[in-house]
Amino acid sequence: MEFHQNICPRNCYDTCSIISTTHNGVLISVEGNPAHEYTLGKLCPKALDDVKKVYSPQRIRYPMRQQVRYSGFWERISWDEALTLIAEKILNLEETYGTTLPLALNKYSGNFGILHNAMEGLFTGIGATTRAIGSPCWSAGVEAQTLDFGTFFCSDPLDMSKAKLIWLWGVNPAWTAVHQMPIIFDAIDHGAKVVCFDTHFSATAARAHRYVKVCPGTDGLLALGFAKVLLEEGLIDPNLGSYTFGHEEFIHYIETEISLDHCSEITGVPISTIRNLAIEYGQTHPACIWAGFGLQRYTNGGQTLRAIDALGALAGHLGEEGGGVQYAQFETWRFSGAIQDPFHPINSSSNADQASVDNLTLNQKQTDRLLNINQFAEEAFNCTDPPVKMLWISGRNPLSQDGNLQQWKKLISQLDLIVVSDLFHSKSSEAADLFLPITTHYEHWDLNSSYWHYWVGVNEPAIPPVGESRSDLQIAWDVSSKLNKLKPGSCAFPISGDEKETLLRELGPPMLDILGIKKAEDLLNGPVRAKYPRTAWENRTFATPSRRYEFFSSRASDAHLSPLPIFIPPLNSSIDAPLRLLTPHHHSTINSQVYATGTANPDYVLHLAPELAQRYDLAVGDRAQIWNESGLLEVVIQPILGISNDVVIVFQEQVEGPLTDMGQLTLGARGFALNETFVNLRKL
Amino acid sequence: MSKQLGFLHNSEKCVGCRGCEIACKNEYQIEATPQWRKVFQLHEDDFSLPTRMFFSMACNHCAHPECLRVCPVKAYTKREDGIVIHDPNRCIGCRLCTMACPYDRPQINPAKKKVEKCNLCYQRIDQGEKPACVTACIPGALELVEINDSLDQKTGILKTLPGLPSPKITSPSIRFIGPKQGKQIRRD
Ligand code: SF4
Ligand code: SF4
Ligand code: SF4
Secondary structure (H helix, E strand, O other), rough: EEEEEEEOOOOOEEEEEEEEEEEEHHHEEEOOOOOOOOOOOOOOOOHHHHHHHOOOOOOOOOOOOEEEOOOOOOEEEEEHHHHHHHHHHHHHHHHHHHOOOOOEEEEEEOOOHHHHHHHHHHHHHOOOEEEEEEOOOOHHHHHHEEEEEEEEOOOOOHHHHHHHHEEEEOHHHHHHHHHHHHHHHHHOOOOOOOEEOOOOOOOHHOOOOEEEEEOOOOOOHHHHHEEEEEOOOOOOOOHHHHHEOOHOOOOOHHHOOOOOOHHHHOOOOHHHHHHHHHHHHHHHHOEEEEEHHHOOOOHHHHHHHHHHHHHHHOOOOOOOOOOEEEEOOHHHOOOOOOOHHOOOOOOOOOOOOOOOHHOOOOOHHHHOEEEEEHHHHHHHHHOOOOOEEEEEEOOOOOOOHHHHHHHHHHHHHHHOEEEEEOOOHHHHHHOOOOEEEOOOOOOEEEEEEOOOOOEEEOOOOOOOOOOEEOOOOHHHHHHHHHHHHHHHHOOOOOHHHHHHHHHOOOOOOOHHHHHHOOHHHHHHHHOOEEOOOOOOOOOOOOOOOOOOOOOOHHHHHHHOOOOOOOOOOOOOOEEEEOEEEEEEOOOOOOOOOOHHHOOOOOOOOEEEEEEHHHHOOOOOOOOOEEEEEEEEEEEEEEEEOOOOOEEEEEOOOOOOOHHHHHHHHHHHHHHHOOOHHHEEEEEE | OOEEEEEEEOOOOOOOOOHHHHHHHHOOOOOOOOOOOOOEOOOHHOOOOOOOOOEEEEOOOOOOOOHHHOOOOOOEEOOOOOOOOEEOOOOOOOOOOHHOOOOOOOOEEEOEEEOOOOOOOOOHHHHEEEEEEEHHHOOOOOEEEEOOOOHHOOEEEOOOOOOOOOOOOOOOEEEEOOOOOOOEEOOO
8 A cells, every 4th residue: 555645736726735545556545634624534525436437438538530520430540640640730730820829828727737738838849829717716816915015915824713703705625625624613603693794695604604695796796885884983092093004085985975875775784783793793803704715706896895894994803813814826736837837947937927928928928819709709710810720628617518618619600620638538629639648646746735725735636547548748858859850940939848747847946945854855844834924914914015004005906997996886787688697616525627527418407596586487407598799608496595686506517617608798897707697598 | 321412503504515424425435326315405485584593414424323123134323422324235225225214315226236325424423533524524513422411401593493294204314503583684
């Protein structure tokens, strides 16, 4: 029996540390690492199912070629044949068009491992290419917190157990961060009170002392309403002057612009409730607010987060042990970025903002053609100078829904070569010419950080690659090697290397410093917690230009935003699309296509209030359609209690890829304001 | 019988993640169909407000096991510590027990054409370990306990939940901490 250290790479708050057991080179079990203070030896069912996924009979083990798209006749080919096909096509396109722009990459980071960025590195090494760019689901909130605090930072998740009052605002940890639940229960056992604010009655809300239903997109106004009560009741931190900037302006705004009547009317929360909750929040120390990603998937999302931050500041909860306003963090993502940038392989000053779109190298910004991942098929089809001729789909399944299939069909018919790299066949691979089998995190080296806790760790291979599967990094080297063999100098990405060495190079001096280790190899011994204080902003010195918490941000006004957090109403429904569609996460899967076994139930379940169902003459199990000007989706009806009559919910349960399936419907939404999608409903 | 082991399940803490279900399957490498342990959602209609509550149930190692009573080949035995063991080697797959169990926990394995069920991880218990499902539960909602009067006298310990068969039939060795309903502020 041998044991190995692995890390769950899913896009999840918890980023669990895993101990895998192998016997004669076969993975036999996975368990949570008991030495990891957040995982505490326990894994969620997604990870517990990993052994089955690794050896699933459906997993593709060899490179495959489909001579006729959609025929389903896949023949096994060798890696050399596959790589030759790819490299020859790339070189041929470059020759025909005089540029590599016809080459497109459509990749979503469902796997958050750092070495998976090799694919971007490969494309950068080839030259200017076409890229699908998806804004991460949290960017508005990141921006907001950066304006207020100066950087994106939260308290250690364990700190929450010390709170006397916990406000869970738009988060549903019971489903999306299960490891936080025992910490919250701990706080409850020590007498803490938990209040949950959400648009719908979630599994977390059911376990809170109080659930407050807030009309979608109005959370910012609610926060400002609470602030108003704090002012009226004299519950403002008397020391604000010493560590914040612009509190007078903010107070003036609240006094003159915010009325509780209006606040109550818009948010749907009764005035007496606003008053009682605000007083409790102002009087209880420590009090912690945890703000979820869902809050800022509105056009006013950034303002909402800023208003909540300001509320925490006003009441004096910032820097308080067990208090504060928690959202997420990027501080443990200061990797060197060498892998993504073959032109500057040791670029240790790279942006910490690893998961964000802003992290494009200068080279890319100048030359790459960037397409919106949400409207990829349409935009790629409309590219003419030069057209898109080759598409590489990695770690996602954009073709899974009929709604946008027409656009995809048009695009596909103009493509010379479609490559899919994945674990399993999917709707997308039906259209592909080549399928490249990739490894799971039990078969390759990787490096992982969390955006919630402060542990960073190395993922080591426990077993050799299953079948002939290869890691993304290996595939990137192989493609580069083939390109350079056929035409020397045609790709700047390395042609070979060592996975372990490559990962160690990602740990530049800033990371070593953060982790408090002397050399990168030290991380091979096990995950390390970054040397940050447990409580964010404990000495109330901030990273803003003024070194203070900024109620008033001149950087915001420089960016043509309001310098103060203000309420901007969310979008409204219309007669054509009267219902707001929400798409929160469900616990059974997280949006990482790579780990879907392809057997998921193909029906989308639409949850709605019984009363609303009745209005549309719908009963449980009925088939119906939701649609708007951008697309339509067939659904099965499931009435549930506890949602309002103007909202319908499809949990991202079997939704493969967060935006794509909903893509057609959400096109009307501005930017990536997912929760600002409005639909109509009809019975089928 | 000197004691009776059983489960204590806390619906307040259980988030319905099914970790216990999968941990059990992993431990015994069981196929998809027999579900020794299963997580159920409590019927919302049984409460005045929406609940979003779950409970997890395997074999209840009942004090008066119906499965044991009806089995024609004595495949069932009850240990000193109360664990009800099913021996697949004796089992002839007649399914009498699956019909007799009010909780539907002995399950037929279609491939083997025999019944299977939770044996309370007795081999782990004998080594001083906790059952696999209990170990896996992240929020600590599922516990291994000794069922006795002092447990039943504690406040908040329930013998059954709405929708479950009457415990009078078999005296199941499971106790519940039921949903406490918080205050819900809604305007609809
Ligand atoms: S999906 Fe999240 S909770 Fe589950 S094992 Fe992975 S990191 Fe942990
Ligand atoms: S593992 Fe625990 S929380 Fe999850 S379903 Fe089972 S009992 Fe409930
Ligand atoms: S006690 Fe063991 S056998 Fe019974 S349900 Fe739990 S894990 Fe399965």
